[in-house]
Amino acid sequence: MAAMDFALTEQQQWIRKEVAALARSFPPEYWLERDRTATYPWEFVRAFGQAGWLGMIVPEAYGGSGLGVTEAALMLHEICAAGAGTTGCSPVHFYCFPPMPVIKHGAEALKQKYLPRVASGEIVMSFGVTEPNAGTDTSRIQTFARRDGDRFVVNGRKVWNTNARQATHILLLARTEPRDAHPGKPFRGMTLFFTEFDRARITVQEIEKLGRAAVDSNEIFIDGLEVPAENVVGEVGQGFYHLLDSLNPERVFTGIEAVGIGRAALARAVDYARERVVFDRPIGKNQAIAHPLAAAWARLEAAEMMCLKAAWLFDQGQPCGAESNAAKFLAAEAGFEACDAALQTHGGYGYAKEFHVERLWREVRLYKIAPVSQQMVLNHLSEHVLGLPRSY
Ligand SMILES: Cc1cc2nc3c(=O)[nH]c(=O)nc-3n(C[C@H](O)[C@H](O)[C@H](O)COP(=O)(O)OP(=O)(O)OC[C@H]3O[C@@H](n4cnc5c(N)ncnc54)[C@H](O)[C@@H]3O)c2cc1C
Structure with missing residues (x-):
């Protein structure tokens, strides 16, 4: 019987160490300034591109490192634990999530054309699923791609399109x-496209939001976007199912990002609790201060373990829907x-910006909403794990 092994491989430990060192070379003031001025962290992204980290999940045959969800999750965790939020x-x-359906389902020509440019960081991606009139019920999206000879012509509207102001592709x-x-099959008849972000055909309107001002989220209006038929990912009409394969890794990524952000905030709080003296004692001597921090540590450990278990299952080619959803939730x-x-x-x-935790607090709140809300995770677990009747 195979042993239960919680240890990271030497390579995974190396990834953690190297990513942590690079991410920590960007001080908290860098992130404060990006947030304050709502400017995209290009220096950070380029540093990760130059060091070769952006191609982590792209197979070696297309210029990437060919590593798994586990390694990508470790990288995202270290970025967050470094205070980058x-x-x-x-x-x-x-660079880890939207390329995945292309890797798994894309035609050879599509992979050859785009994946090396993803791996090098030349391509900047955005991801368009959510729509104002559909919400979580993706089967009700209205953006329509009409076939016209050897191309599709797309019209519609997407909301919460992250990165659209920077994106070269979508x-x-x-x-x-x-x-x-x-x-009886409302999820059929949707198609996934990997295509150029043609600004002559897509208008971008930024949404002002609670956190992460530096990384834009937008409403986009698509008016006659022409997409060559060879830019279909996988099969026409099966796009939703192709996407599904990548949603579990995305839950793992977002989950472990939340863990990393929690750890960055916790580290700051522990330092502060040791140093801040009130009533002639460090505040950390009060259990009302120490216990919530200790409980936070325990919860973060448990959540991380669930994220890594789900990542490991995915990398082993095993089902991981329940674990990925539970990981994101926890x-x-x-x-x-x-x-x-x-x-x-x-x-x-x-409450003051210069202590950095308010930014982390605002930013981490996102994960209860996106990429899937806590309620929808519980709906999934109720129905698909517990076997309870679908409630909606
Ligand atoms: C900062 C940010 C970035 C994002 N980036 C992207 C992106 O790049 N690309 C993209 O496609 N999307 C993106 N999203 C969208 C995100 O995935 C959605 O906001 C999220 O899935 C929730 O969908 P909704 O906002 O339409 O909520 P709705 O579906 O309108 O739901 C509203 C509320 O009702 C609850 N609810 C609805 N139905 C049920 C039910 N049956 N049972 C229980 N509760 C229910 C939901 O859980 C939620 O709390 C982003 C969102 C944010 C905030």
């Missing part, structure tokens, strides 16, 4: 058949609780 991890995340889900074309809670305890530990200074 979503401002630092989201741009790198976009992974786009559109209907190619109406929802009722296959009775990590979003643990990350937020850690940031909240860290903010409280700082008292009034927790």
